[in-house]
Amino acid sequence: MRESFGLILLLLFCISPLIWYLATDKKRTARYAAQNAAAQAAVPLQHCMTCGNEFRPRPGAVRGSTLVEVVLWLCTFGVLGLLYSIWRRMDIGKAKLMCPVCSSNQVVPATTPSARAHRLQLERLLGTTN
Numbered sequence: 001m002r003e004s005f006g007l008i009l010l011l012l013f014c015i016s017p018l019i020w021y022l023a024t025d026k027k028r029t030a031r032y033a034a035q036n037a038a039a040q041a042a043v044p045l046q047h048c049m050t051c052g053n054e055f056r057p058r059p060g061a062v063r064g065s066t067l068v069e070v071v072l073w074l075c076t077f078g079v080l081g082l083l084y085s086i087w088r089r090m091d092i093g094k095a096k097l098m099c100p101v102c103s104s105n106q107v108v109p110a111t112t113p114s115a116r117a118h119r120l121q122l123e124r125l126l127g128t129t130n
């Protein structure tokens, strides 16, 4: 009991700089939010050909799965995890586009003729045209 209390105190001591860093620096988070908004605005609008949802993909999207990455790091003592992490981060932002609503990969830029035709078709179908 006494040893576990000491262990908890040691853990708190070790992570306290991280907690302080995350909790205090409002300037950094505001700057990050502004950079993120600018990067988000630069990404072209995408149109889902399955459900008609229009969205902007995350600019720094990486391919692969975070869960697989963590499992590889833990189970192979970092050997395959490191290779997988490098592979995931090659061509950052080139991750396969996927609709956040229906998870379809039938996604095209919103300005293409096929997206416009699909949007018009959906509007006619739903009766929302003027």
Ligand SMILES: [Zn+2]
Binding pocket: 048, 049, 050, 051, 052, 053, 099, 100, 101, 102, 103, 104
């Ligand atoms: Zn969709």
